[in-house]
Amino acid sequence: MARATTIPILGGLLCLLAAQAAHGQTAWKVTSPDGNVTMAVRLADPGRVADYPAGKVRLYYEVQCKGRTVLPLSPLGITRDDQGFVDGLRFVSAGRVRTIDETYTMLHGKRKVCRDHANEQTLTFENPNGARLELVLRAYDDGVAFRYRFPESSDRVCTVLSEASGFRLPAGGKVWAHPYDKAGQYTPAYETYWVDGVPVGTASSNEEGWAFPLLFCTPDGARWGLLTEAAVDGSYCGSHLSQPASDGVHRLLFPAEGEGNDTGSVEPSWTPPWTTPWRVVIVGDTLAPIVESDLVTHLNPPSMVEDTGWIEPGRASWSWLSDHDSPQDHDKLRTFIDLAAEMGWEYSLIDANWNIMKNGTIHDLIAHANDKGIGLMLWYNSGGPHNYVTEQPRGTMDLRQVRRHEFRRLRDWGIKGVKVDFFQSDKQNIIQLYHDILKDAAEFQIMVNFHGCTLPRGWSRTYPHLMTMEAVRGAECYSFDRSFTNYAPMHNTVIPFTRNVVGPMDYTPVMFDDNVYKHITTNAHELALSIVFESGWLHFADRVSAYRDLDKVPKQFLKTVPVTWDETKFVAGEPGQFVVLARRHGDRWYLGGINGEESERAVKVALPFLDDNARYVTLMIGDGKMPRRFNVVTPPAVSGDEAGPFSSVKGLTSQDFMELRFSPYGGFVAVLDPVR
Structure with missing residues (x-):
């Protein structure tokens, strides 16, 4: 039987005010199936916690792993435009603990067969107006998650103004994180530089705070945690973390007003009943549970694609990084298709501005690729009014009827997938656009790669044709960022513990030649990125000659290296x-x-x-x-x-x-x- 019960918590950091809560109950906890991970929730006044003053009874939570605290007492709560669920909450009921134990198959990712095994409990509270809030808790062997639900039906569209949800990192610990972007022509895109083990409480270099995911450890290095979110659907926006408040608390923040070229609302709106995304804390006493975790995909809905026979992960040649103008030149692109055929790779990616091609047409390339047995993917601009990037084709992805016409045309051409770029926003309207693209692409059997995009939130479980996402400072930076040369070696060893934990990552690795700026990583380091980084599509970014001229054994390795995995282990x-x-x-x-x-x-x-x-x-x-x-x-x-x-x-x-x-x-x- 699963071990998870609802009991009073004795001892700890505070004296519980049992007389102030209905039924005399002020504390609950849910425990993982193996008994090692717990999330405890308390309705209490513990005194001042960060920007929460003393003298008010509010909701808090804490997380433990094998008896040691990973996240100390941290705040909970959420505020709508019509109701607040922070102050004056009264406990109503605690649902029975539900054990989740199911397996599902991933077409790409860390492992093929995933086991979603957790204990779940729902706590119901009531605000002074009698409006109800459900707090849904889950405990896994490798972490915890929580989300809010407004259970009462309404004809009124409600807006969430803010979440009080916070993460209180352990004092004296260390953090690996990267700043959330300032809104700009190409941002946010989750491509800022990572900091390497800075003290808990360190401020981000951007006033916007820190992006997900954030990795941290306790002062003694005996416990590790990673913060992120999951199951962000079109009813909500993407979130990030505030600058640290006192006591190391990072609050959850919504996108900035300027994101998406000032289009869309900052605060999400929906008609109740309404459920927020999951807030996720992956934990372990070593780094292995962090690196190996599938918790983010567990928390997403099952696949909406019944027939997945057309979804094929694979390797691809890619011309743009070594020659930015090549996608406009039929003859140059033809050589990359030939390279893919010689190397036994499944695909070749045709990047921006292919619709204004010289020396031939896209149909000439399609015919040549068909002769060689190579599938083609085509680049698209996601805009739309939400960006003013001029690269083409644009104006075909943001409007449903136009998008569906384009996907139908691509299906008829035999195109296998699209790379959709330049989203520049985590607002609700753009989150909805991601889902709309994925739903329509599935109908026309088109696989998808998102670039200039948000962070993966586990969508590849629901949409198995979502092969990869960028959201990383990748190898393309060798063409425009002088500092990337010295930054890349450290960066490459941080992202397996952070960015690549939460989903597939299109870093475009394995570059042997120098670009505008040279690489100081060895060629063996570059080769290893094909294993160290995980992506459903592996885009080889170097020149044709860089791969054709390889020594026999490394070349054979690149001909046969897979991109699908039955199992992944941190060594x-x-x-x-x-x-x-x-x-x-x-x-x-x-x-x-x-x-x-x-x-x-x-x-x-x-x-x-x-x-x-x-x-x-x-x-x-x-x-x-x-x-x-x-x-x-x-x-x-x-x-x-x-x-x-x-x-x-x-x-x-x-x-x-x-x-x-x-x-x-x-x-x-x-x-x-x-x-x-």
């Missing part, structure tokens, strides 16, 4: 320093590791995830003697000086260790094949 690492991940495709394990620091690094990693009944022969590609060269160890592995940075790895078992040495800003990939 080793610290954000900002290094990371090693393992992903399984069928019986074969792929390991990828990168070093984010300027010094060499030696790492010894265990392999408990391997099949106990098998031995594994291993191909390893690591750093050569020069940063732009590889060292290859093929089965049977050699020992001694010839092994380079790797020890002999022939016949590895689940009881063995791998001893690795990274060059400065280096990396490696390994392919482990079972021999039973």
